[in-house]
Amino acid sequence: MNSSVATTHHGPASGLSRWLYTTNHKDIGTLYLWFSFVMFLTGGCMALLIRAELFQPGLQLIQPEFFNQMTTMHGLIMVFGAVMPAFVGLANWMIPMMVGAPDMALPRMNNWSFWILPFAFSMMLSTLFMEGGAPNFGWTFYAPLSTTYAPPSVTFFIFAVHMMGISSIMGAINIIATILNLRAPGMNMMKLPLFVWTWLITAFLLIAVMPVLAGVVTMMLMDIHFGTSFFNAAGGGDPVLFQHVFWFFGHPEVYIMILPAFGIVSEIIPTFARKKLFGYPSMVYATASIAFLSFIVWAHHMFTVGMPLVGEVFFMFATMLIAVPTGVKVFNWVATMFRGSLTFETPMLFALAFVVLFTIGGFSGLMLAIAPADFQYHDTYFVVAHFHYVLVPGAVFAIMAGAYYWLPKWCGNYYSETMGKVHFWCSFIGVNITFFPMHFIGLAGMPRRIPDYALQFADFNAVATVGAFIFGFSQLIFLYNVLHCIRKGRKASDEVWEGSHGLEWTLPSPAPYHSFSEAPQIK
Amino acid sequence: MSRIQNEPRWIDVILSVLAAFFGVQTKRNHERDSMTDSYWRYIVIGLVLLLAFIAVIYLLVKLTLAYL
Amino acid sequence: MEKLLLGVSGLFLFSGRAHADWTVNLTKGVTEISREIYDLHMVIFWICVVIGFIVFGVMLWSVVYHRKSRGAKAHNFHESLVVEIAWTVVPFIILIAMAVPATATLIKMYDNTEADLDIQVTGYQWKWRYQYLAEDIDFFSSLSTPREQINNTQEKSTDYLLEVDNPLVIPVGKKVRFLLTANDVIHSWWVPEFAVKKDAIPGFINEAWVIVDKPGVYRGQCAELCGKDHGFMPIVVEVKSQEDYEQWLAEFKKADALKSQAAEKSWNLADLMATGEQVYSKACLACHQANGEGVPSIFPALKNSAVALGDEALHIDVVLNGVSGTAMQAFKDQLSAVELAAVITYERNAWGNKTGDIVTPAQIAELKK
Ligand SMILES: [Cu+2]
Numbered sequence: 001m002n003s004s005v006a007t008t009h010h011g012p013a014s015g016l017s018r019w020l021y022t023t024n025h026k027d028i029g030t031l032y033l034w035f036s037f038v039m040f041l042t043g044g045c046m047a048l049l050i051r052a053e054l055f056q057p058g059l060q061l062i063q064p065e066f067f068n069q070m071t072t073m074h075g076l077i078m079v080f081g082a083v084m085p086a087f088v089g090l091a092n093w094m095i096p097m098m099v100g101a102p103d104m105a106l107p108r109m110n111n112w113s114f115w116i117l118p119f120a121f122s123m124m125l126s127t128l129f130m131e132g133g134a135p136n137f138g139w140t141f142y143a144p145l146s147t148t149y150a151p152p153s154v155t156f157f158i159f160a161v162h163m164m165g166i167s168s169i170m171g172a173i174n175i176i177a178t179i180l181n182l183r184a185p186g187m188n189m190m191k192l193p194l195f196v197w198t199w200l201i202t203a204f205l206l207i208a209v210m211p212v213l214a215g216v217v218t219m220m221l222m223d224i225h226f227g228t229s230f231f232n233a234a235g236g237g238d239p240v241l242f243q244h245v246f247w248f249f250g251h252p253e254v255y256i257m258i259l260p261a262f263g264i265v266s267e268i269i270p271t272f273a274r275k276k277l278f279g280y281p282s283m284v285y286a287t288a289s290i291a292f293l294s295f296i297v298w299a300h301h302m303f304t305v306g307m308p309l310v311g312e313v314f315f316m317f318a319t320m321l322i323a324v325p326t327g328v329k330v331f332n333w334v335a336t337m338f339r340g341s342l343t344f345e346t347p348m349l350f351a352l353a354f355v356v357l358f359t360i361g362g363f364s365g366l367m368l369a370i371a372p373a374d375f376q377y378h379d380t381y382f383v384v385a386h387f388h389y390v391l392v393p394g395a396v397f398a399i400m401a402g403a404y405y406w407l408p409k410w411c412g413n414y415y416s417e418t419m420g421k422v423h424f425w426c427s428f429i430g431v432n433i434t435f436f437p438m439h440f441i442g443l444a445g446m447p448r449r450i451p452d453y454a455l456q457f458a459d460f461n462a463v464a465t466v467g468a469f470i471f472g473f474s475q476l477i478f479l480y481n482v483l484h485c486i487r488k489g490r491k492a493s494d495e496v497w498e499g500s501h502g503l504e505w506t507l508p509s510p511a512p513y514h515s516f517s518e519a520p521q522i523k
Numbered sequence: 524m525s526r527i528q529n530e531p532r533w534i535d536v537i538l539s540v541l542a543a544f545f546g547v548q549t550k551r552n553h554e555r556d557s558m559t560d561s562y563w564r565y566i567v568i569g570l571v572l573l574l575a576f577i578a579v580i581y582l583l584v585k586l587t588l589a590y591l
Numbered sequence: 592m593e594k595l596l597l598g599v600s601g602l603f604l605f606s607g608r609a610h611a612d613w614t615v616n617l618t619k620g621v622t623e624i625s626r627e628i629y630d631l632h633m634v635i636f637w638i639c640v641v642i643g644f645i646v647f648g649v650m651l652w653s654v655v656y657h658r659k660s661r662g663a664k665a666h667n668f669h670e671s672l673v674v675e676i677a678w679t680v681v682p683f684i685i686l687i688a689m690a691v692p693a694t695a696t697l698i699k700m701y702d703n704t705e706a707d708l709d710i711q712v713t714g715y716q717w718k719w720r721y722q723y724l725a726e727d728i729d730f731f732s733s734l735s736t737p738r739e740q741i742n743n744t745q746e747k748s749t750d751y752l753l754e755v756d757n758p759l760v761i762p763v764g765k766k767v768r769f770l771l772t773a774n775d776v777i778h779s780w781w782v783p784e785f786a787v788k789k790d791a792i793p794g795f796i797n798e799a800w801v802i803v804d805k806p807g808v809y810r811g812q813c814a815e816l817c818g819k820d821h822g823f824m825p826i827v828v829e830v831k832s833q834e835d836y837e838q839w840l841a842e843f844k845k846a847d848a849l850k851s852q853a854a855e856k857s858w859n860l861a862d863l864m865a866t867g868e869q870v871y872s873k874a875c876l877a878c879h880q881a882n883g884e885g886v887p888s889i890f891p892a893l894k895n896s897a898v899a900l901g902d903e904a905l906h907i908d909v910v911l912n913g914v915s916g917t918a919m920q921a922f923k924d925q926l927s928a929v930e931l932a933a934v935i936t937y938e939r940n941a942w943g944n945k946t947g948d949i950v951t952p953a954q955i956a957e958l959k960k
Pocket residue numbers: 250251254297298300301
């Protein structure tokens with residue numbers, strides 16, 4: 001994905017220093033994307049290890065302690081290392097090009113927000129080699145399992161989370177500053193592409209909730225090392241407080257991971273349907289309201305902690321209400337396709353799969369919102385199926401779709417369409433074989449985060465494992481396709497796609513190292 | 524698209540925020556909103572209406588619990 | 592996609608008929624509440640299926656008929672207030688219709704009054720403790736599946752990982768209230784057939800209740816990640832008729848009395864070591880490991896440890912009262928005097944810790960008073 005040497009002004013520096021010192025939004029976007037892909041494969045290997053252990057009942061490959069470390073690291077790496085940086089990478093590349101800006105508003109800070117990440121994740125991964133092992137308390141790290149009962153490496157985990165938080169907040173500030181200040185003349189808010197809108201709102205969410213996450217891990221740090229008792233009942237603290245604070249961050253966090261995906265899909269579907277996005281204003285307004293409302297539903301993750309009845313009913317109602325504007329977005333995408341003129345290039349395939357499979361994830365979300373039923377679903381594989389449906393064929397498919405969609409603009413060449421389609425179908429089939437049966441085993445009563453299970457869950461677990469390997473290995477096709485595209489793909493035109501729309505497509509392919517040094521005129 | 528000279532009235536802001544909560548907005552209102560130079564009114568109204576929304580759900584909960 | 596959904600709904604319909612062992616749906620359970628929850632679950636499921644059919648149907652229609660290769664020309668409508676309002680209001684109404692029965696069920700679940708029997712349930716790292724508040728009954732319940740089955744050297748039994756040494760026993764048709772708490776980390780007590788899942792939180796007491804219609808054996812698991820052996824702390828509840836329940840009560844009390852008598856008998860090193868090894872593998876092995884070497888930085892080794900080789904009184908104190916703020920629990924109430932004496936003796940003499948010390952049951956019985 002390296003942007004080729006520009007013809008105007010100065011080009012990129014050469015060698016390693018180009019990447020270390022770069023303040024160019026395209027370079028930094030590229031760094032983010034490669035970083036997230038490496039993390040995606042790392043977290044993926046952990047997932048495959050988990051699935052391999054769960055292939056059959058009994059303990060075969062790994063011991064329970066290590067299993068717990070794997071589930072924890074898999075979750076943390078995928079959320080903070082793969083999905084979030086991928087979206088930031090796409091934002092870095094595309095937002096300046098979409099709003100007609102020469103670069104991000106704060107380029108040096110941009111460099112810093114990226115370069116914090118490799119350090120944060122090295123620290124996090126290094127815990128695997130520490131005495132006592134890596135964090136083993138789940139990506140939700142509930143106290144007191146993550147405080148009083150945690151392995152010593154928890155301190156490194158806390159600092160890694162702090163660093164990721166700083167990186168995200170700086171990234172978010174940068175994105176807001178860019179969108180609000182660097183728009184080309186005539187690019188008013190109403191003309192912003194939906195990807196830019198969703199990222200603007202996501203950035204506000206990040207600024208609002210990352211400090212809450214930092215707060216909760218700091219409280220843990222105090223409990224572990226400085227004798228406080230925020231979460232220790234024996235010292236007058238409250239373990240449930242941890243969950244309230246965590247999910248106050250955690251629920252908006254799920255929107256942080258899905259709103260930019262909505263944005264990407266809202267770019268792609270109109271292109272390949274050759275038709276304007278249906279209900280653009282509604283999309284924008286609903287996204288904003290989702291952001292507000294996402295702060296008042298957090299306790300739907302805590303229906304079984306013994307909240308008072310009033311709290312239980314309140315969070316059930318609020319959650320059901322927020323489901324409406326979220327779900328309605330799906331209707332808009334379908335309406336956009338209706339009576340369009342559709343073609344099915346790889347980005348479109350991923351976007352279509354996103355719409356269907358994300359909706360299935362939304363359905364199970366709706367079921368989970370029914371509090372009494374949640375008493376049966378909570379902490380089972382049904383929940384695992386739910387959030388993997390919204391995150392894998394949801395967020396990850398949207399990222400893949402975006403990567404295929406903009407790849408020709410980034411490197412000037414088309415990827416191989418055949419390979420793209422093969423990648424798509426393998427991923428699509430793999431994802432469903434992996435996660436669909438998890439609905440069944442969850443309903444049948446299998447709790448999540450267990451290394452071994454009763455015999456009645458065996459068949460579907462075996463199926464899920466097979467699917468996971470199909471899905472996992474098909475990502476190598478993607479890797480190959482991208483490398484192939486960069487090195488010897490077919491030359492792409494400037495518009496790239498027949499139905500493309502928006503400023504980024506007015507630039508040459510590949511986009512020059514410095515674009516829009518003079519602001520474009522928008523009619 | 525005609526540029527509207529005067530800023531949207533408060534009532535328009537409130538209606539827009541309500542439209543956002545509902546998730547549907549017309550193109551005309553969106554145009555008007557996006558012509559404004561200050562967004563703080565939208566944010567303040569958004570927060571106020573969020574509080575109102577919380578109060579409404581809370582009342583609803585109280586009512587349901589009283590009558591069910 | 593539609594096929595997928597069809598397949599799914601087909602599978603759901605099948606459950607309970609063709610493949611009793613291929614469970615794919617929620618259990619109906621054996622309580623009024625569990626059946627209500629099942630109904631809610633099915634209603635919301637079918638709502639989703641119907642919406643899915645419509646949405647994916649339209650989508651499929653467009654994918655098939657509005658494709659460019661068929662010569663479809665793009666229309667250019669992109670807004671319709673009426674349609675948008677309609678498809679926002681309809682789901683809204685559906686959801687309100689769902690919220691009412693859901694709230695009604697929730698209210699019933701929260702009615703913890705007028706119980707016939709109160710049982711305190713305490714989660715410990717990887718076992719449950721049941722205390723019958725009105726009776727003098729207090730026991731621990733832990734996994735009874737042998738290690739060999741878990742490590743695949745022995746064939747797995749039908750109730751693999753869902754069997755315990757001492758099941759909870761409750762009477763049928765009576766309102767039993769559970770008071771849930773935990774000793775160390777958060778656990779969650781879940782029996783799907785009762786539709787009871789409540790977190791057991793250290794320092795707090797949660798309530799849940801059940802009236803079971805049918806005698807039988809019901810199995811569940813801990814549902815909240817609670818450390819290494821989270822997957823190995825099942826729950827088994829035997830629901831008995833009132834007579835059988837009373838008989839069980841009487842037998843339990845008799846057996847308890849026998850245990851305290853055993854402490855008075857005199858024990859030699861060989862007997863204590865034999866009993867001690869059993870107790871060790873049941874109660875201590877999960878953390879301190881079979882070879883006594885523990886897990887570095889998490890669970891200390893007992894082999895060559897200063898405590899196991901040093902002062903007897905200190906060793907006894909650690910085992911009886913635990914070390915507060917760590918995973919080392921107090922075993923005073925978990926084990927009988929004989930078991931405690933045996934396991935301490937075992938630790939002082941196993942794995943080359945040859946102190947030759949004998950800790951007698953009588954000594955411990957004295958301390959337990
Ligand atoms: Cu949530």
